Amino acid sequence: METKVIVIDENDIDETAQAGLEEAGRIIKEGGLVAFPTETVYGLGGDALNPESSKKIYAAKGRPSDNPLIVHVANMEDLADIVKEVPESAKKLAKAFWPGPLTMIMNKNEKVPYETTGGLDTVAIRMPNNKIALELIRQSGGYIAAPSANTSGRPSPTIARYCEEDLSGKIEMIIDGGQVGIGLESTIVDLTSDVPMILRPGYITASMLKDVLGEISIDRTIIDGSSAEKPKAPGMKYRHYAPKGQLMIVQGQQDNVVDYINKSTKEAMAEGKRVGIIGTDATMKLYSADVVKSVGNREDERTIAHELFKVLREFDDENIDVMFSESFDDSGIGQAIMNRLLKAAGHNVKVV
Numbered sequence: 001m002e003t004k005v006i007v008i009d010e011n012d013i014d015e016t017a018q019a020g021l022e023e024a025g026r027i028i029k030e031g032g033l034v035a036f037p038t039e040t041v042y043g044l045g046g047d048a049l050n051p052e053s054s055k056k057i058y059a060a061k062g063r064p065s066d067n068p069l070i071v072h073v074a075n076m077e078d079l080a081d082i083v084k085e086v087p088e089s090a091k092k093l094a095k096a097f098w099p100g101p102l103t104m105i106m107n108k109n110e111k112v113p114y115e116t117t118g119g120l121d122t123v124a125i126r127m128p129n130n131k132i133a134l135e136l137i138r139q140s141g142g143y144i145a146a147p148s149a150n151t152s153g154r155p156s157p158t159i160a161r162y163c164e165e166d167l168s169g170k171i172e173m174i175i176d177g178g179q180v181g182i183g184l185e186s187t188i189v190d191l192t193s194d195v196p197m198i199l200r201p202g203y204i205t206a207s208m209l210k211d212v213l214g215e216i217s218i219d220r221t222i223i224d225g226s227s228a229e230k231p232k233a234p235g236m237k238y239r240h241y242a243p244k245g246q247l248m249i250v251q252g253q254q255d256n257v258v259d260y261i262n263k264s265t266k267e268a269m270a271e272g273k274r275v276g277i278i279g280t281d282a283t284m285k286l287y288s289a290d291v292v293k294s295v296g297n298r299e300d301e302r303t304i305a306h307e308l309f310k311v312l313r314e315f316d317d318e319n320i321d322v323m324f325s326e327s328f329d330d331s332g333i334g335q336a337i338m339n340r341l342l343k344a345a346g347h348n349v350k351v352v
């Protein structure tokens with residue numbers, strides 16, 4: 001299959017762009033797949049109410065079929081149409097954070113096929129904050145099932161080129177809307193339990209949710225990587241976000257971290273390996289390796305979220321065998337950053 005790529009500027013949806021979105025909407029209505037930008041990462045979209053479309057999504061990504069998809073909607077009335085009831089907590093959270101990087105889990109009704117929910121009676125729903133995504137959802141009939149638009153296991157794509165790399169030839173269309181704003185997947189909160197529970201940390205933090213709901217719990221497996229318990233979001237149990245090379249996170253005081261990384265880099269390079277280092281704006285000049293990249297500025301962790309997956313992909317592009325990364329604060333949005341980084345590293349952490 002030939003994959004058509006169209007370029008759209010989110011801030012200038014002119015007639016040509018509108019025609020492109022109508023074409024993309026038709027593709028999805030007819031059971032095809034389109035990769036598109038959201039504010040979090042690129043999504044791989046199909047008709048959420050069509051079981052055949054969901055099957056195609058799993059096949060294109062190589063995704064295990066017990067890992068449910070997130071359904072994207074463009075308005076609240078459409079949400080009410082696919083769940084048993086809209087809980088009060090969902091109304092409050094939608095008012096505070098939608099459109100935005102928050103996914104809510106509710107009890108599904110019969111309109112949502114089990115192919116979309118990985119066999120579960122619950123469904124994950126989000127309204128993305130991106131004009132291209134919202135118009136595409138409307139043009140597609142209201143419901144787009146969309147996981148991240150990468151091959152399962154690889155870092156999520158934050159630019160269209162990485163969707164092409166993973167999915168070209170396997171899907172009908174890719175909409176290139178430039179680099180996404182946030183760079184990490186949505187926060188997932190389960191509203192079917194007595195106390196709402198965070199199943200995946202993201203840009204919307206625990207304290208932001210607590211401010212709206214009064215109370216919030218967190219799936220322990222997110223915090224404790226060595227927990228024997230199964231994560232409540234089926235997808236969180238899989239190795240994820242992984243670059244092709246080996247990644248180690250180095251934790252400790254800055255001087256010790258820099259010394260350890262430089263020493264280990266020398267050793268690995270002496271063995272003939274290509275080495276990459278993930279530093280920050282303030283530390284990057286202290287390192288020397290084949291490739292040294294800054295993932296952002298510690299003073300504003302949003303910059304780190306924005307660049308993390310892109311940096312991991314760039315190391316793949318440069319055929320890096322071994323990577324060392326600094327560690328980050330585990331609070332606020334740092335919780336989401338460390339969750340992704342730890343998974344990318346397969347929990348390979350060195351404390352110095």
Ligand code: AMP
Binds near residue numbers: 123146235
């Ligand atoms: P992705 O779309 O690639 O960001 O992955 C979606 C994430 O949402 C995966 O970790 C899924 O396991 C999780 N998810 C989707 N639907 C549900 C659900 N009904 N219950 C629990 N987790 C879900």
Ligand code: MG
Binds near residue numbers: 156
């Ligand atoms: Mg994903």
